Amino acid sequence: MRRFRALIKKEMIHMLRDPRTLIFIFMMPIMQLLLLGYANNTEIKNVPTVVFNQDNSKASRALLDSFQATDYFSFDYAVYSQAEVYRLIDAGRAKVGIIIPPDYNQNVATRKTADVLVLLDGADPTIASAVMSAAALAGQAHGASVRSQQLALQGPTGSAASPVDVRTNVLYNPDLLGSYNLVPGLIAMILFQTATSLTALAIVKERERGTIEQLIVTPIRSWELIVAKIIPYILVSFANTVLIMAVGTFLFGVPLRGSLVLLFGLVGLYLLPTLGLGLLISTAAKTQQQAQLMTMPIMLPSMMLSGVFFPISSLPLFLQFVSNLLPLTYFIYILRSILVKGVGIELIIPQIVALTVFAIVLLGLAAMRFQKTLD
Amino acid sequence: MNSQPLPLEVNGLTKKFGDFTAVDHVTFSVQPGEVFGYLGPNGSGKTTSIRMLCGLLTPTEGTASILGVDVFKNPEQIKPLIGYMSQKFSLYDDLTVLENLQFYAGVYGVPESEEKKRIDEILHLAGLEERTSSPTLELSGGWRQRLALGCAIVHSPKLLFLDEPTSGVDPVARRVFWDLIYEMASKGTTIFITTHYMDEAEHCNRVAFMYRSKLMALDTPASLKSTYLHGAAWDLAANPLLETVDELTKTDGVAQASLHGDRAHVILDSTQWSPDQLTKYLAGKGITVNSIETVQSTLEDVFTLLAHRGKIGEAA
Numbered sequence A: 001m002r003r004f005r006a007l008i009k010k011e012m013i014h015m016l017r018d019p020r021t022l023i024f025i026f027m028m029p030i031m032q033l034l035l036l037g038y039a040n041n042t043e044i045k046n047v048p049t050v051v052f053n054q055d056n057s058k059a060s061r062a063l064l065d066s067f068q069a070t071d072y073f074s075f076d077y078a079v080y081s082q083a084e085v086y087r088l089i090d091a092g093r094a095k096v097g098i099i100i101p102p103d104y105n106q107n108v109a110t111r112k113t114a115d116v117l118v119l120l121d122g123a124d125p126t127i128a129s130a131v132m133s134a135a136a137l138a139g140q141a142h143g144a145s146v147r148s149q150q151l152a153l154q155g156p157t158g159s160a161a162s163p164v165d166v167r168t169n170v171l172y173n174p175d176l177l178g179s180y181n182l183v184p185g186l187i188a189m190i191l192f193q194t195a196t197s198l199t200a201l202a203i204v205k206e207r208e209r210g211t212i213e214q215l216i217v218t219p220i221r222s223w224e225l226i227v228a229k230i231i232p233y234i235l236v237s238f239a240n241t242v243l244i245m246a247v248g249t250f251l252f253g254v255p256l257r258g259s260l261v262l263l264f265g266l267v268g269l270y271l272l273p274t275l276g277l278g279l280l281i282s283t284a285a286k287t288q289q290q291a292q293l294m295t296m297p298i299m300l301p302s303m304m305l306s307g308v309f310f311p312i313s314s315l316p317l318f319l320q321f322v323s324n325l326l327p328l329t330y331f332i333y334i335l336r337s338i339l340v341k342g343v344g345i346e347l348i349i350p351q352i353v354a355l356t357v358f359a360i361v362l363l364g365l366a367a368m369r370f371q372k373t374l375d
Numbered sequence B: 001m002n003s004q005p006l007p008l009e010v011n012g013l014t015k016k017f018g019d020f021t022a023v024d025h026v027t028f029s030v031q032p033g034e035v036f037g038y039l040g041p042n043g044s045g046k047t048t049s050i051r052m053l054c055g056l057l058t059p060t061e062g063t064a065s066i067l068g069v070d071v072f073k074n075p076e077q078i079k080p081l082i083g084y085m086s087q088k089f090s091l092y093d094d095l096t097v098l099e100n101l102q103f104y105a106g107v108y109g110v111p112e113s114e115e116k117k118r119i120d121e122i123l124h125l126a127g128l129e130e131r132t133s134s135p136t137l138e139l140s141g142g143w144r145q146r147l148a149l150g151c152a153i154v155h156s157p158k159l160l161f162l163d164e165p166t167s168g169v170d171p172v173a174r175r176v177f178w179d180l181i182y183e184m185a186s187k188g189t190t191i192f193i194t195t196h197y198m199d200e201a202e203h204c205n206r207v208a209f210m211y212r213s214k215l216m217a218l219d220t221p222a223s224l225k226s227t228y229l230h231g232a233a234w235d236l237a238a239n240p241l242l243e244t245v246d247e248l249t250k251t252d253g254v255a256q257a258s259l260h261g262d263r264a265h266v267i268l269d270s271t272q273w274s275p276d277q278l279t280k281y282l283a284g285k286g287i288t289v290n291s292i293e294t295v296q297s298t299l300e301d302v303f304t305l306l307a308h309r310g311k312i313g314e315a316a
């Protein structure tokens, strides 16, 4: 424990006395977030909308009014068949289709739940995700006011469920890659970059400066050295996660739906295979430059194939297979599920298992390869 | 079997890098409390030997034990027993003097209750008291070496490896450094040291001479001189001087001739020449010899001779 404490203290001093790297670590994600976030964040208003109102009652027109009041929708087309709705969206003339069922009025009046279907063109993910939440909110708000009027007029009878249920259905790009997904993507990427490349550098630096020679004649154990090397980067990575999420939430209104405890726990889990990879590289590289070059062939496919920028479903089959071999893929999925969809642990167990396997394999390999010798 | 295991016993130690043999079947042992000099020209395999003995490199062949512990079977067991100061400065530049010492005290597991006392002792010994909070980066050569020595001995090792500890250090600082070495030796630390300075070699109890990966000789400085030199090192005052050196270099039985100030310094490899004979021989080449003086031979002469023989041995 004494040895370990001395090592940690030394690593912390290294990190704190190198303000340039530290600034870089914290500035890079913020810069990326601002650039990509603002580039994506065009104001969304008056999205061309096609309406197929099969009910045509006062109740259904009231619902449409509350949609229109949000300013998101511009009711450019009124059509009389589902096929026409799809045709207009396919042609790109409408981005949103609203379909009201024939029994809408009846269901609302009898205090059942009326289903409204909102179709979204996911090809433009920024618009689609904004409209998706606008539609859901408008539906909920309208439902609540209808219900409270009913309560006031008729007293508490029937079901307490919301009278309006807005179902959204995204056509194309159902993962809705875009601004809401940018923050999870960025967190994952930044963690990957800091954890892998900085760890790789940390050990190679000792080798390059020759300090490793003085270090490995001491009785420290390999694992103590390795763990002490990665702990400062784990701390930095957590701090970075908080920072990115704060900026994402305050500047871009990114949702924080799921459990933060779960989120940070899984950030911790994800760091293990990532740091393992960095250590593995550092056992092979002789110079810092080499280490940096060696992270490239891993960094590039990780960014391209893990679903940060392109939906995995749009990749050729072979690349989809490759993407299954990247820890980043699983972590992105986990982050999006927790942050955007707010799911609990039970829905992401396969991804957690995958990350655990990666962690064991990569850290195991690194520990096996890291020898306390110079040859 | 000795009841008391020797600080260092080396047997047939060999290291190959590919086809190149950097250390070739080296065998020797070091006595308790000895200052053992390990000498040799650049690239003769000194650092490679030390690295193997500290468990930093795996030998191709051979065995070594430190205080009875097999270095290559139990490399981790020898680490608390030894101190090592590498040839290249290898402390942390961004840590202060005190932080470096504290770090090594920590990783060597010096008990916390003794740490402060031990570090104060070392700061005092190395004269670094005034500089505890200087960043290591800002220390000059001599101070750096003393700090490196300090870090290598925080855990009071029984056997200390010093790889060219005084290279690049001015004569006064070297003197101070050697005083430190003697002080440690007098307290029972065994010291294994490499150096390129012959005056330092004379200070060692015994000296091993490495040449082209092989151990050529091992003895006390005095015995080395009497065994190899037979007292035959001469300074010639002659005219013209440069031609004299050239001519002598080509002469049979002369190991080496070199310019020493206004004299030609000659190391003889055999007893075939007397001063008179050599004067006559040189006169035949048109060189006037004014005087020949037998000089106090040095270890440098011994090594020049051994290196000369080594070269001949390889050519043959």
Ligand SMILES: Nc1ncnc2c1ncn2[C@@H]1O[C@H](COP(=O)(O)OP(=O)(O)OP(=O)(O)O)[C@@H](O)[C@H]1O
Pocket: B017, B022, B040, B041, B042, B043, B044, B045, B046, B047, B048, B049, B087
């Ligand atoms: N890792 C290595 N791979 C290949 N060759 C090496 C390696 N390390 C050392 N050598 C070679 O082995 C030889 C002996 O090197 P070593 O460093 O042991 O010499 P030295 O006696 O310490 O020299 P110096 O006085 O210059 O410090 C040199 O020719 C060197 O180039």
Ligand SMILES: [Mg+2]
Pocket: B046, B047, B048, B087, B163
């Ligand atoms: Mg050397």
